[in-house]
Amino acid sequence: MAKILVVDDEADLELLVKQKFRRKIRENIYEFVFAQNGEEALEKLGQHPDLDIILSDINMPVMDGLTLLTKLSEANPTIKAVMVSAYGDMQNIRMAMNRGAYDFVFKPVDFEDLDLTMEKTIRHVRQLQQTLRAIKENNILKMYVDENVLNFMTHKEFENNLMRNEVQEATVMFVDICEFTAITEHFPANTVVNLLNSLFDKIVKEIIGQEGHVDKFIGDAVMAVFKGENHLQRALDAALSIKNQIKTSKEITGTSKTFKPEISIGINSGEMVSGNIGSVSLKRLDYTVIGDSVNTAQRLQSAAKPGQILVNQQVFMQVKEAFQFQKIGEVLLKNKALPATVYEVLE
Template sequence: MTSTILFVDDEPDLEALILQKFRRQIRDGLVTIIFARDGLEALESLEQNPHVDMVVSDINMPRMDGLSLLAKLQEAEDKKSTIIVSAYGDMSNIRTAMNRGAFDFLTKPIDFVDLETTIQKTIRHIEMLREVRRRQAEAERAHASLSRFFSPEIARRLAVGGEGDGMAVQWRNVATIFTDITGFTSLVESALPETLGELLNEYVGGMTEIVFAHEGTVAKIIGDAIQILFNAPGDQPDYATRAIACAHDLDLWAEDFRARWKDRGVNFGTTRIGAHAGPALVGNFGGNRFFDYTAYGDTINTAARLEAANKHLGTRICVSASIAEGAGKFQGRPVGELVLRGRSEPLRAFEPLPPAKFEQPATTQYSAAFARMEAGDAAAMPAFAALVGMHADDPLAGFHLKRLLNGAKGIRMQLE
């Protein structure tokens, strides 16, 4: 790689002497040398030759001296590595030069062996800086790409660590959340394009910010649906707790969003949320030319089906026992044993509740009615009837009452 050096000196015979001493390096393409007679000419030359790698400057020159030139060079965004040449023993100028950012200094009369050694040292320093800047630029580009999927802190770590820091495909235990919006297809068909664009961008942006606040990973966004991962790519021992907290915040934000848009005359659907925990195949499945960090496996499919189960249950959040049992101090109420589409074994499910709702008497009343239903007690039906009578806005209690009225028994139910 050719290094370009700007020599700044008003001595008339210096140019010929430098060209003679560096003729071999110039011939071999190792260096290119240009000259200026004072600081002002040097600044003009740098404007015309921004690729200059280093400056070797005398101090005593007409119009603009070397120390003034050095100060100007340090003000520039692209600071040039500068070697200052001073008369032997002029320590005051040398100290000023070093304080102003000079990389090194030489004394006159110039020892050309010393000059060549100093230039080589400076070139190595410049190459090191170039490599640091190149890596920083790569990391910034990687961070910009990864920030679409990961929280800022995880994106920063992955941008520095690369494939070896959780990007390769691997089996690992995860918590996964699926969200979807009721009636979204109808909204797409009826809304104006500009309204739909604003609506969906605000919705996805807000939901993503909540995921990132809980340090979750956005694995997929398909239209209105969002898939979220915890404990991937990095380790999060409390991943089940994070998933529950994230689900609550997503629900709260989505309901507020829906109310705001309703005030603007847009009927935005309810956001349904399903969550499950277990092993999944996680990593970048995009090959060498496309980045697609996502997860596959039965755990992922189950979370998606729990999201869909909300439609039948009347709930907005439905989570599996694996999430509820893994979360610290889980607060919620049992839904029942769900036989989900495509599965033969039942899955025990729960509806997480925020603390204020969990502590209400209605939750205790629901738990007592559910326990009777689980035991096959005939008193379950009047218990749910009493609950619905006092809380007609409780769709899960209404769901169970309807089941019992239709002759169902127990807590196992088949969902299509």
């Protein structure tokens, strides 16, 4: 879907645009946002960072279209403007082009021509967005990967090393943000993503603080692995810290729902296989851990209620002197033939 901002002080234009493009609006090809002058358009750009193109008049009160053009690169570097104006003299066209306009359409508007111009402009914007995304991904890779490693990744030896695996003792923790999927229906997309990232930030800081590493983000859940000395104790300390941190998060209120963040956690410790899982031919692999110990940790998290940290009998026996527990009882975990005795970590 392309998101288009229409900027014009003519009151009838909004209705006319909605009528002329009703089929594409209904089919989710176009989504329109409207503003009556350049100043209001900048406010809309702040509210809708996912806008693709602008259709703007030139002569408007408060802030005209030519002034708006000079401010677009600051507001959104990939957005492109098509000027739609009755002022079709060469001086206005030259001024608009010099200030960054992508194209020019005259009033009265030929909507078939406008549609073709919009399609062309949207294709151009999509190419810009893809290029910026590729540059960003490449720069992020350079931030985390040494240049020698990048060169090594192009060699055949890299593919051979990718398939080397090992068995090791470690602790796995799954942290799920409870009922988070439900809020996507009640809050704007940007609010949902920003909230999820802020909660992940709190979770990740506590994991790193206990020398664990984040294995992956799975939707609204985090999988973390703790290795080395006292890995189980460090995982439990991290879980308790995460629980306390999330408690301090403020609730947010939407149009019809209030959301107070809560987490559920499952932890298990034991032997697991560590290695690169994925497709070598696509060069898309995750260095991760797999095995029954990992699966059990995830099942324990699924069984946990909001605010609970659950472990099984084996983990309880290893650290019962160092932490406070409350016995929950026998719970049937998914894909397990026999019930497991489960404990909640309290302190």
